[in-house]
Amino acid sequence: MENFIRSLKDSLHKGFIDHTKINQGKYPPKLLINNIEKNENVLGSLIEELEKCESFIFSVAFITESGLAALKSHLWDLRQKGIKGRLLTSTFLSFNQPKMFRELLKIENVEVRLTDMKGFHSKGYIFKHRTHYSLIVGSSNLTASALKVNYEWNVKLTSHKNGEFIHHFREQFEGVWAKSQVLTEQWIKKYEENYVPLINSKVIHQIKDPGISYAGNAIEDAMKIVPNKMQEAALEQIHQVRAQGQNKGLVISATGTGKTYLSAFDVRRFRPKRMLFIVHREQILTKAKEDYRKILGGVEEDFGLFSGTSRDQNTKYLFATIQSISRDNHLCRFEKDEFDYVLIDEVHKAGAESYKRVMEYFTPKFMMGMTATPERTDGFNIYELFDYNIAYEIRLQEALEEEMLCPFHYFGVTDFELDGQLIDDTAILSQLVTEERVQHIIDKVSYYGFSGDEVRGLIFCSRKAEAKELSKALNEKGFNTAALTGNDSQQVREQRVNQLESGSLDYIVTVDIFNEGIDIPSVNQVIMLRQTQSSIIFIQQLGRGLRKHQTKEFVTIIDFIGNYKNNYLIPTALSGDKSMNKDNTRRHTKDTSYIKGVSTVNFEEVAKKQIYKSINDSKLTSLKVLRDAYIELKNKLGRIPKLMDYITYHSIDPNVIINEYNSYYQFLLKIGEELPVLDKYESQVLSMLSIEFLNGKRRHEPLLLEQLVNQSSIHIKDYQQLLQKNNCIVDEATLKSIIRIFDLSFFTQSDQKKYGEKPIVITENQTYKLNTHMQSSLQENHYFKEYIEDVIQTALTFSKDYPSNEPLKLYGKYSRKDVCRVLNWENDEKGTMYGYKTKHGTCPVFVTYHKDEDVESSVAYEDEFISPEILKMFSKNSRTLNSAELQPIIYSEDNNVDIHVFVKKDDAEGRDFYYLGKAVVDRNSLEQTTIPTASGDRPIVKMNLLMEYPIKHNMYHYLTSK
Missing domain, CATH: 3.40.50.300 (P-loop containing nucleotide triphosphate hydrolases)
Known part of the structure; x- marks a missing residue:
């Protein structure tokens, strides 16, 4: 409790008195807004408090079904834990619909009451915790728009349970609650009988594609229908494909985003003498014809069907099913160049013989394929059919952001x-x-x-x-x-x-x-x-x-x-x-x-x-998974992809490939690609650069390598200037660490052998340069050079996710070897730094939160979070408060030792740990105790680490849950 009060005082001082105060506390007052760019919203904070609370109170005027839906699964989980809440609302302005009240009745762990208070317009959320209350109050009602997208201002505050501030809020709530009516089915029925909305509280979604409000089909009416913003962008990209002399284009557009309207707008712009639109089902055909007529205008006779019993052949705009038009006796009715413009809907089906027959027969000025899912499970290459021309692409996330769905x-x-x-x-x-x-x-x-x-x-x-x-x-x-x-x-x-x-x-x-x-x-x-x-x-x-x-x-x-x-x-x-x-x-x-x-x-x-x-x-990185991703990307590009292509086209993480096969070159060989041969040393160096640098966890090494590949040498001062230009740490320890990586002295003997044993970079006369074998290989084998350059560019791209002026990224993932490297240790000591180890003014602490059941009791230390701010930690066994090994840790602040905390949930996560920030020892928590071992009880020291920053809720909940 004392720690909580101290932290709350620091938080309030920084929040309300002096923002420059260094100790910011764990409970800062916070402005909650919806920030789409940062993926931050009020809903996230609401859910975070719900998942931590012992009970809750909502007082909100307006509630929608959508807003309630966003909380339903979380309220269900609270019900399973026996946690209950109360919700106070009203019928103010008749905003709340009868059906929404019925949805509230389904949530058994939330008691709902209604106030008839005139002008009830509150928007407050109170959460009771063991030591305190959290309060979110401001402009957000319990609606999806208010919680996720609208411009809202809400303040999140923390109060001790005895605080006057929270006392006033609770007093206000309890006063209205006591006079309010319990929500029942009978009340809803009565409300429903008299319900007349005074405002249009029901959101009606209209299809964004234009053309709906025009009943006539005259060309002048059709021309009034204009594309929306996304369609304008798509039309311009399709135009650019044609401007480059291409006669085919593929449009990839999520289901429901209006591919048909988009294609109709492009036909209107193209102005073909005749057009053919092909679909695979007759029920889609009639709808497509109607949509086209809205956009293009013209008389009914201009639009015809070629399907079933309909055999229109001479209309300007012909809509056909693939089953009908692909028959030989039907195809021959048309000249090969009969249509200026051919469109094929759901073109991912084009691997079928019927589609191939039609596409090979017609020779239009432009052919467009449309699909929501170009990826194929049978390996057929849709992209190749359209000469790898992706005219436009919008996937689910983008379509949601643009409110197209x-x-x-x-x-x-x-x-x-x-x-x-x-x-x-x-x-x-x-x-x-x-x-x-x-x-x-x-x-x-x-x-x-x-x-x-x-x-x-x-x-x-x-x-x-x-x-x-x-x-x-x-x-x-x-x-x-x-x-x-x-x-x-x-x-x-x-x-x-x-x-x-x-x-x-x-x-x-x-x-x-x-x-x-x-x-x-x-x-x-x-x-x-x-x-x-x-x-x-x-x-x-x-x-x-x-x-x-x-x-x-x-x-x-x-x-x-x-x-x-x-x-x-x-x-x-x-x-x-x-x-x-x-x-x-x-x-x-x-x-x-x-x-x-x-x-x-x-x-x-x-x-x-x-x-x-x-x-x-699951084996997410099985050869089949990696090969399928490779083939998909190769199909899309029409060539062997580079590592950078996997990033550019949002495919598989290149690090996943390297973790399995040491280098991309080895992976390509494994899946059967015929490649120019690399000699043994070239292959070893490529493995080293890929394994050690590709993840981008330190920008320094790929920056140096980039210079050396381009100019074979660089003066140390020039390299330092380059680092400064890139806002990188430049100090003696870091520069020394970089060279120990490149001359391989950092690595274990087995890794040195794996990486070719000789230094890749040597230092002469204050200059860095590549060894002679490397220089020769880069000059004589341009394939080797391309592999190296690809690793460099990929590493530099990944490095943007890591701070260049700090050694570690909060919530980044690091292996023990990574930690040795970025903290400038002279050697890779991953084999001897289990638990914790102090060296070079740093002390990394590694915690596997949930141990395997077969771990021996003598090493199964019960390290655990007491709260998001405190990690209870145990020393190794046979240690006392006076052990020399523990003195630098216990007195870390006095000894200028930085304690860095790394935690992983369990061994199933692999070698990497989440970095949770720095910590200091709470000396008041130090306790010498014992742990049972096969040879009897052994002394052990228990201590609490106070985290520099409280662990964010999602991470804390993930790590600690069993």
Whole structure:
């Protein structure tokens, strides 16, 4: 408690009296705003406090379903922990809708009351903790816009439980609460009967693509319809492709972003004498023709269909299905140059013979392909078909940011447990449709809800038999559902879709047939009851609900996460991060702020643990995964990619490849590429530079190497100036460390042998230069030089993520060898620095938070966080308070020793630890105790480390949770 009060006083002094005060404390007053560029928002702070609190109080005037949805999974987790809260709201201005009140009733651990106080307009959130209260108060109501995107001002303050400030807030709340009415279903029914909104509190989303408000088809009306900002940018890029003399272009655009309208605008600009538009399904054809007519104008006779029984052949704008036009007896009706402009929708299907036949037959002035998913699981190269001309690309994250799609709330929820075991890959059909699992599904679906008056949902299953049985079970529970599989005809599919849109069906239960090529804009709930096998299919299924529609404000995605080996693909797909870097994947699971706009990604705690388990257990860097990523990128580029290409095109993390194969050259050989030969020493040097420098954790080495590759030597003073220019640390210890890296003396003997044994860089007459073998190789083997230059540029790119004027990055990840290097130790001492080690004025402390069960008790030290500010640490055994080894640590401040704390969750994370900052020993906590060993009790010292900065919530929660 004394530490808390001291820290709170420091925080208040710095926040309200003197901002220059050095000791800032752990509880600074903070302005909370929504900053899209920094991925910061009010919602994040709200969730952080919820996850730490013992109870909570909300007093908010306005609440929307979307705002409530953003908190539902977190409130569910609190319910599992027995944590309750109270919420006070009102009917002020009739903003709050009756359906929202029903959603509140579903949250059993939140007691809700309503005040009839005139002008009730409060916006406050109070959280009770063990030692204190946190308060967020300001302009944000409980709406998704206010919590994520609007320009809002809120202040977060901390108060001791006896503070007068928090006492006034609680007193105000309790006074109104005591006079307020309890929310009940009866109250909602009465409210609903008299509900007349005085303001339009319901957000109606219109499709952003223009052309909807014009009923006429005259050309002058069509010309009034103009592209939106994103379409303007796309049209300009497509124009540039043609201006460069190219006659093909590929448009990659997320589902629901208006590819058809975009292509129609380009046709209007191109002004072809005749145009052919090809799709793979007839139901899409008619809609495309209607959309084109809105944009192009003209008479009905200008627009024709070539599909089914329609055989229009001479219209200016012809819309055809691939099944019809690809037949030989139909193709021959047209001249090869019949059409100036040919468009192919869903062009990722173009590997089929029917598409090849059509594309090889016609010779238009320009051919455009359109797809949301150019990546193929069969290895077919879509990019090659279009001469590697990507005319325009917009993926899910960008489309959300530009508000081109309907916002979504994704919930990764826990699947059903049978006899204490979660549903897994081996579950048989009888386990998937038990009475208990069906009820579990209904409970979850009801809790997380949907936007709009009636549910229009899609349920994706893993098997046809499951779809049929589940549909039957749901119908017995009072739902109106229909199973739809690949066995059903196109006519039956269209009938079911019409029934869903009209409201006569609540759900269509299907397997994979709706992954793409189906447009049901009114879908407001997507339920995933199958393991994620591919990121592509995941996004396709999620995308079924992303089209905007006037009946919904958002779409709810409910993903039932069982014990599936591929769960790691979920954060990969949602974030769009293809790096296959386990740390990135973990980060995207625990921190979902990457989702733009008012959309949110939420995981129930148990479901989140299943994803972590999948990440730990899976081989994300298997040869197949790496080869697939390589082929995908090679297809996109039309050449062997460089390491830098993986960064530029947001593909796999190059470090993942190096960690597995030592160098990119070795990886290329492994997957069968025929390459010019490197000699043994060249290969060894390339491995050394890749392994040690590619991650960019210190900028100094690649900067020196870049100079030496270009000019073979550089004077030490010139190099120092270069470092200063790049804002790098320039001191004797760092310069000495750099040379020990390049002359290999830093490394262990086994590493020196691995890296070629002789110094790569030598120093003569105050000048750095490459050894003669290196100079000769760079001059005579330009392939070797290209590999080296690629490593340098990639390393310099990664180095931008690390501070150049500080040795370590807060929350960066470092191996023990990395730490030795960046802290300027003379040698790699990773083999002898377990736990902690003091040297060169530094003391790195390494903690594996959750030890394996088979670790011997004599070394299984119970290091743990007491709070985000305090780490309880144990010395090695057989140490006392007087041990010489501990004196520099205990008196670190007096001895100018910097204690650096590194923590990893468990050994499944690999060799790297998170850097959590500096710390000092709380000498009042020092205690000599004992630890049991095989040879009896041994002395050990226990102490608390006070962190320079409190560990941020997401990291603390991730590391400490079991």
